Amino acid sequence: MSASLTPRAKFATTLLRTAAALSRATGRGDGSVIGGRVGLIVEPRLLELLAEGRHVVLISGTNGKTTTTRFTTAALEAIGRVATNSFGANMPTGHTTALAKAPKAEYAALECDEHYLGQLLDAARPKVVALLNLSRDQLDRAMEVTALAAKWRQTLQASAGQTTIVANADDPLIVWAASVCQRVVWVAAGQSWTADSAICPNCGAHLDRFGEFWRCTNCGLNRPSPQWSVAHQGEAVVGPDGRRYDLRLQLPGRVNRANAATALAVASLFGVDPAQAAPRLSEVASVAGRYAKVERDGRQLRLLLAKNPAGWLESFDMIDPVPPVVLSLNAREVDGFDTSWIYDVDFTSLAGRKVVVTGDRRTDLAVRLEVDGVDFIVVDDIRAAIAAVPPGPVEVVANYTAFQDIRAEFNRVN
Numbered sequence: 573m574s575a576s577l578t579p580r581a582k583f584a585t586t587l588l589r590t591a592a593a594l595s596r597a598t599g600r601g602d603g604s605v606i607g608g609r610v611g612l613i614v615e616p617r618l619l620e621l622l623a624e625g626r627h628v629v630l631i632s633g634t635n636g637k638t639t640t641t642r643f644t645t646a647a648l649e650a651i652g653r654v655a656t657n658s659f660g661a662n663m664p665t666g667h668t669t670a671l672a673k674a675p676k677a678e679y680a681a682l683e684c685d686e687h688y689l690g691q692l693l694d695a696a697r698p699k700v701v702a703l704l705n706l707s708r709d710q711l712d713r714a715m716e717v718t719a720l721a722a723k724w725r726q727t728l729q730a731s732a733g734q735t736t737i738v739a740n741a742d743d744p745l746i747v748w749a750a751s752v753c754q755r756v757v758w759v760a761a762g763q764s765w766t767a768d769s770a771i772c773p774n775c776g777a778h779l780d781r782f783g784e785f786w787r788c789t790n791c792g793l794n795r796p797s798p799q800w801s802v803a804h805q806g807e808a809v810v811g812p813d814g815r816r817y818d819l820r821l822q823l824p825g826r827v828n829r830a831n832a833a834t835a836l837a838v839a840s841l842f843g844v845d846p847a848q849a850a851p852r853l854s855e856v857a858s859v860a861g862r863y864a865k866v867e868r869d870g871r872q873l874r875l876l877l878a879k880n881p882a883g884w885l886e887s888f889d890m891i892d893p894v895p896p897v898v899l900s901l902n903a904r905e906v907d908g909f910d911t912s913w914i915y916d917v918d919f920t921s922l923a924g925r926k927v928v929v930t931g932d933r934r935t936d937l938a939v940r941l942e943v944d945g946v947d948f949i950v951v952d953d954i955r956a957a958i959a960a961v962p963p964g965p966v967e968v969v970a971n972y973t974a975f976q977d978i979r980a981e982f983n984r985v986n
Contacts (some may be wrong), residue, residue: 581621584614585672592669604657608665611672619664622671623680623696626655629838630692632684633704633740634717635883636831637662639823640704641683642859643835647849648842653677660860663688667696679842686720690727693735700841701728702738702834704761706745707768707882708913717745717768724749738837741798744786748773748793759837760784760801761830764889765882767916800837802829809833809850817846820854823863825890861979868982870963873898877975879907881916884969888921891967896926898957900970900978901937907972911936919944928957931974954978 577585588611592603600606611618629648631641638660645656655674657666662683671680684692686706693701703724706717728737729752739750741758745768750756763769772779777790787794799812808816809832819832832853836846858864866873876891878884891897903911911933919941927948929937934950941948951957954977958966970978 577621578615581615581618584611584618585622585675587611587614588618588669588672592673602659602661604659604661604666604669605663606665607672608661608668611668612665619668619671620695622668622675626671626678626680627842628680628682628696628698629700629702629842630682630684630689630696630698631702631704631834631838632686632689633702633746634686634707634709634880635886636704636827637683639828639856639859639862640702640831640834641681642856643832643853644681644702644838646852646856647835647839647844648679648681650839650844650848650852651842652679655680655682657683658860664691664695667692681838686724689724690731693727693731698735700736700738700838702838703740703746703750704831704834705740705743705763705882706749707765707880708916709880709908718773721745721749721773725752728753736841738834738841740834741796742784742786744769744779744793744795745773747796751793756796757800757837757841758796758798759830759834760798761834762802762826764827764885767881800833802826802833809836809846811836811840811846815846817850819850822854822857823859825886827886827889861975864979866982868958871958871961871966872964873958873966873968875975875978876967876969877972878969879971881913884914884917887969891969892965894925895965895967896928896961897922898928898930898954898961898966898968898970899937899941900929900931900954900957900968900974901934902932902971902974902977903936904932904973907974914940915943919946922946926961928960930954930957931970931977954981 588607591610592607595603595606645654648654655671655677657670662685667682736755737750737753738757740746740761742763772788774793775791785795801810807819839849862877864875876887878887903909923946929948929950
């Protein structure tokens, strides 16, 4: 838990909580961002002061941060209270609010935006950092992915200290970034999207792939042997000692089993017995609305968030093969205005089923589906999409602001 705060920090924390409460009361959001902003204006070191004395893990990557953070929180709760930014406010303002809301929590599991990892390493001084994956995202405003990996590598090298890295052995960009660290625990978390790691990040030569294994024949960078992995048969995670830990996850897909493996690896570094932690992961049914099931007009909709090519491919792996699919695409500021990335997504797996397209950029998405030979209908909004499909299960895949629009329509708060 944080050390005794200075009077200035206590005042900043009080203002933070007040601002956050006002935001919630006026329906402007959960208050994490505005609360943290107010607190940091009053005391710029507030995040550092609130983190002092706690056992912190930072979780970062392009996809899966929120889910892995939720799994990690569930696992760590086996041994104590955990402060966490459970609504995904993953920049310093959100981290500050998360810590301020849980002053007695000994542990903190914080989702961290990829571009703020260095700042959080300095401020929170984490015991563990989990690195999930890196792929293209928000093309018009985000850093090119190899450049981001280089930034991570430089940041990690400069702050080796007492931090242990839990890293995805299947992502060459993650391996290259983490390989400068003294203590790394490797997880076979998989990599369904390989287009952003076709060349070696270290020397620029072509990477050879043989099933799960990859290597650079020029400089020798290669897939390290993982200590943690997802079992090839059944729903289980295999630990460093070869023991299997059965999973009964409510969240679908292999990617979530990989997220669970990372969470168990992280929790074990804090002294949590994986056999004790694994059952707790099965209690996670929805993560900030993702994977939520909504009943509307005789339709049972499952909501899936997909923000970039890797995320859309993972979502297609999760959906059931029979029900109709609603696809919703926006291109607002937080999504990135450039939608050209949809041409990197293979939509052919949707052929032969009922597909409904909506969202601000539904026309862009319709053209893309036509190129892949997928039949579809275009509608104005989610209400029209519901009306266009028969009663029964429906899979809904949407990018960030489209997902939030759909959640607002259903008036969901979690």
